[in-house]
Amino acid sequence: MTTARESSTGRRTDQDGPTVVRRSGPVLLSEVAAHAGVSLATASRVLSGSRSVGEPHRGRVLAAAQELRYTPNAQAQAVARGASNVVGLIIHDVLDPYFSSIAGGVMREVEERELVVFLASTHSDVDRELEFVQTMRSHRVRALIICGSRTTDRAHNERLVHELEGYAAAGGQAAVISQDRLGTHAVVPQNRAGARELGRELVRLGHRRFAVLAGPRGLLASRDRLTGFREGLAAEGVDTADLQVLHGDFTREGGERLAAQLVAEGSTATCVFAVNDVMALGALAAFRAAGVRVPEDVSLAGFDDIAPLRDVVPSLTSVRLPLAEMGARAAQLALDTEPQTTSQTVRVDAEVVLRDSTRRLA
């Protein structure tokens, strides 16, 4: 066996052996063409499946490609073709079932079209969100999907809109899953209406004194759900002036902390509404730890109806959102809409699902 070093150009070493092909770096189309004895153009045509290929040649190119283990350079293809086949997806956290369910829906739709997805998680950091949008722009993603509640942070919103305008101007399609505030396509869960209906149902169960475990004040999803919940209570004749509202993180830990606080304060609420399910799960754990029984001592309701809810006892009352479908819908909006079209908004209904965690009061 020869120990001949390869030429510094990193190209193939010419040897007299049969087909001993040592090389560094991927196989090139030009090599396939040469190996098949045709021009680069014809090789490109048969492998790109474009059109018109002579049968003596066609087969030889295919054979050469297979033998050489040729894999086209998607990046170069995208540059030459002027359009990439990747979709960007920005979420807060893969570990959060809310986001992973949506991601699942997006990916199903994306993979169906033989595209690839860039996934980035902001961990609720607005600066990272902005960075990722830039990164996605840079990679010329043909569609960009941003999910996660918008906030009242005007400065951030403006920068984001600015960035998205640049993206759109360059021919990119974007869709958000949350509130319709960015001038892009939008899949908008009916947070307010859903929470309103939940409020009404809970009052109908006989509850009058409520506490709400809310997210950060600037988070629109939390805000909308709180507003809707208030409306629901009011619609059923409950005075919401003294509604107890605690603000914390939009996470399991947030819910845990707030519920503990509720217990410590000796809240007299008979029913607690956590504005999302992960917070509700945290609250459930805190109540359990404090010896407060759900629903005997206090009723508990969440929002989103995430998958892990299936495995908790008592089963948790929630407001169902078709998460996977929302993701899929957003992907459709971004992928199947003609550029230069006015952006569309898809409203998604939320449905109250009463379960064991909310009891009927005597």
Add this chain to the structure above:
Amino acid sequence: MTTARESSTGRRTDQDGPTVVRRSGPVLLSEVAAHAGVSLATASRVLSGSRSVGEPHRGRVLAAAQELRYTPNAQAQAVARGASNVVGLIIHDVLDPYFSSIAGGVMREVEERELVVFLASTHSDVDRELEFVQTMRSHRVRALIICGSRTTDRAHNERLVHELEGYAAAGGQAAVISQDRLGTHAVVPQNRAGARELGRELVRLGHRRFAVLAGPRGLLASRDRLTGFREGLAAEGVDTADLQVLHGDFTREGGERLAAQLVAEGSTATCVFAVNDVMALGALAAFRAAGVRVPEDVSLAGFDDIAPLRDVVPSLTSVRLPLAEMGARAAQLALDTEPQTTSQTVRVDAEVVLRDSTRRLA
């Protein structure tokens, strides 16, 4: 406002207004250069942060880039530079907490290096796994991470190895999280040892009659855990000849179905080992539905110690795997190893965590 149509080339329309720039498609580096009155090369230098830049120029380029909202074309950069900044990640399912935890770890490591991740989910379909490896190769990912148990499917393994050899030959780095069978770097959870220790602990709790809810027969993770479990029982003097083993899907539904079957058959086992936590969760639901109490009527243990376990009652005995760290470690192996180096294997210990779902027998 003029309604002048853009030229068919889609380039900028020359107008006399101040800086009215209508164009289609992204802003180009050449435009930034022109706008700054410098050559393309200098513009490239300052924006790529390479070196030596005159201060009259440097500033003007930066200003022009900002004004024009220039975003470099990462694809073209990758082609010109000969190296991309994307990492490929192949998992089975984003919705499965096992995989999303690992994905979280991978992404943390990847984002720390200012890289991007391509995420693909196979839904346990080996053909899709192979397709995705090709796709990732095609996109010239600088690192590829494949997670999910290997199988005994020789044909598939060979094709996969073949594909990965091509990837490696082209200079790519790959790491698997599962078994070390692909000739790549590997992060290998000690499934067998973990299950063995679990078996011993359960016997020490007084159990003698066990049932195992296993995954598909060809799945190595399931097989290793079953083997280890057997060894653990045997080590404590339990005869495993008549160990009851049921095979099903490696999913929550699989666990649910098998547990229901166990109940229907009137199993006399006092302790059930589900080879992974999602199966255990499904089993728990099935037992609950059948009126079989855990752990009073039967003890139950799982494997992986996934996050959602926190919220189930009774708390589930499991074998802890540091999922996020495993993902991070795999990313490190693939990203921080010099190409042409022999592939490394990192063994990851699994730790038994006894909780309420497994009771001590009288």
Add this chain to the structure above:
DNA sequence: CTGTTAGCGCGTTCAA
């Protein structure tokens, strides 16, 4: 139907 040629957007060498 095929090969030649000119791009795609950018990095980088080479002189100047």
Add this chain to the structure above:
DNA sequence: TTGAACGCGCTAACAG
């Protein structure tokens, strides 16, 4: 330090 020119791997006009 700067700019002209070439190269990256591939697609798509254009002729033949």
